[in-house]
Amino acid sequence: MLEIRNVSKRYSGIPAVESVSFCARAGEVTGYLGPNGSGKSTTMKMIIGLIATNSGSILFDGKPIHSDLMAYKQRLGYVPEEPYLYTHLGGAEYLVMVAQLRNLATKLATERIDGLLRSFALYDDRHVPISAYSKGMRQKILLAAALLHNPDLILLDEPFSGLDVGSSLVLRSLIVELAARGKVVLFSSHELETVERISSHIVILHRGKIVADDSIERLRTLMSLRTLEGIFSQLAVEQDTAAISKQIADLIHA
Amino acid sequence: MHKTLSMERRQFRVLYRAFLMRVIDLESLSADADTSRLLAQFAALFAGISYLFTFWVIFAGARFSPDFLWVMEHFLIATTMLVVGLFSVLCWDSIFPDRRDVLVLAPLPVRASTLFRAKIAALVAALSISVLSLDIISGLVWPRFFSVTNGGGYLGFFHSLVAYWITMSLAAAFMFGCVLGVQGVAAQLLPRQQFLRLSAARRPF
Numbered sequence A: 001m002l003e004i005r006n007v008s009k010r011y012s013g014i015p016a017v018e019s020v021s022f023c024a025r026a027g028e029v030t031g032y033l034g035p036n037g038s039g040k041s042t043t044m045k046m047i048i049g050l051i052a053t054n055s056g057s058i059l060f061d062g063k064p065i066h067s068d069l070m071a072y073k074q075r076l077g078y079v080p081e082e083p084y085l086y087t088h089l090g091g092a093e094y095l096v097m098v099a100q101l102r103n104l105a106t107k108l109a110t111e112r113i114d115g116l117l118r119s120f121a122l123y124d125d126r127h128v129p130i131s132a133y134s135k136g137m138r139q140k141i142l143l144a145a146a147l148l149h150n151p152d153l154i155l156l157d158e159p160f161s162g163l164d165v166g167s168s169l170v171l172r173s174l175i176v177e178l179a180a181r182g183k184v185v186l187f188s189s190h191e192l193e194t195v196e197r198i199s200s201h202i203v204i205l206h207r208g209k210i211v212a213d214d215s216i217e218r219l220r221t222l223m224s225l226r227t228l229e230g231i232f233s234q235l236a237v238e239q240d241t242a243a244i245s246k247q248i249a250d251l252i253h254a
Numbered sequence B: 001m002h003k004t005l006s007m008e009r010r011q012f013r014v015l016y017r018a019f020l021m022r023v024i025d026l027e028s029l030s031a032d033a034d035t036s037r038l039l040a041q042f043a044a045l046f047a048g049i050s051y052l053f054t055f056w057v058i059f060a061g062a063r064f065s066p067d068f069l070w071v072m073e074h075f076l077i078a079t080t081m082l083v084v085g086l087f088s089v090l091c092w093d094s095i096f097p098d099r100r101d102v103l104v105l106a107p108l109p110v111r112a113s114t115l116f117r118a119k120i121a122a123l124v125a126a127l128s129i130s131v132l133s134l135d136i137i138s139g140l141v142w143p144r145f146f147s148v149t150n151g152g153g154y155l156g157f158f159h160s161l162v163a164y165w166i167t168m169s170l171a172a173a174f175m176f177g178c179v180l181g182v183q184g185v186a187a188q189l190l191p192r193q194q195f196l197r198l199s200a201a202r203r204p205f
Helices: A040-047 A065-074 A091-101 A106-119 A135-147 A165-180 A192-198 A216-223 A228-236 A241-253 B002-020 B035-052 B066-090 B099-105 B112-134 B138-150 B153-189 B192-201
Strands: A002-011 A014-024 A029-033 A055-060 A076-079 A153-157 A184-188 A201-206 A209-215
Touching: A002 A040, A014 A040, A014 A055, A014 A184, A014 A201, A014 A209, A029 A040, A029 A165, A029 A192, A040 A153, A040 A184, A055 A065, A065 A076, A076 A135, A091 A106, A091 A135, A091 B002, A106 A135, A135 A153, A135 A165, A153 A165, A165 A184, A165 A192, A192 A228, A201 A216, A201 A228, A209 A216, A209 A228, A216 A228, B002 B112, B035 B066, B035 B112, B066 B112, B066 B138, B066 B153, B099 B112, B112 B153, B138 B153, B153 B192
Parallel strands: A029 A184, A029 A201, A076 A153, A153 A184
Antiparallel strands: A002 A014, A002 A055, A201 A209
């Protein structure tokens, strides 16, 4: 189980997240939602140990992640929001590098890399430099790199970004399948429909604070709203979307 | 403990290879350049320059005045410094671990110390390869003539050879240190946007 306890982070005194607490349990998919700038990616970066918290603690299986960060990272798979990769390497070469850095046995790594590249339809382009890959292909490489070592904790920050319809459907099923196999899955996305379909637990962040932390069913019942979109709009969207869209249309029409 | 050490060694080797191939900012040279081929081409080019400094000695005969030898020593040192200076500017972006290194490696179980050691080792290796290839011929031929000033003979040649390579290595290290210093001071003093503009301005070089 992943536990976030009263975590706060400030940048130059400005709070990015404030007293955030929630749990992501093994066997369930936790959807982490929030508008742009609400602190989702900051939380993700704190969970992977990239940035330090100002206060609070992050625990995985009851242990603070910083007590043995290297052992924790051995069990972590992370797909970042932006596809940062070594673009001078080929797709397969990049995955080999990741496997070596994760100390995977060569034979096992080769089998898994071949299998993942075939499953993600990248096998024919495995020796092409990543610099020539499309955004979707880069996203697939990130997904393959995150899953290569069979992690116990999977963090996905906008994992559907750039993927085509077919690949998105595969990923959607894959997330559910991984959770069913006992993994802790935490993912953030702006695609509310997808989040609603695959998440059993929802955490909504707004202006750096948690405004909802429950199962979708309970949120629907509590708020008397039928869809996640309705729940999200009520909790985290401050703008009058209809008025803004009319304003933009009027502006370009004038 | 032993397992951790061997894992760190393996990670060091993997990162060293990855960084060595990225020492020169290839995107400023050509978008999809083949890194290993490009490094080999650089080495071949430097070796060619080294040959240019040397081949005419055969036609000039074996005797040079001390003044000429003095000028030649200065010329070889200046050339090494110039090449290393240009090389340092080319690898400006890869001197320190950048945002990409951090974001690529952050989720992986790699210690920051391993990352830095691999980065430094890759830079030192690339620098050594460039100095070695630039002086590969002149560094063997010219000490033979410079040895005249310290008595000649096998011992004099040996002294000149050692002095030549130490001088070139230190000249290269000095030049690289200067560029490193300029970058460090600029990063500390300039606002980030201006520093990025300065980094972009060196691209035409």
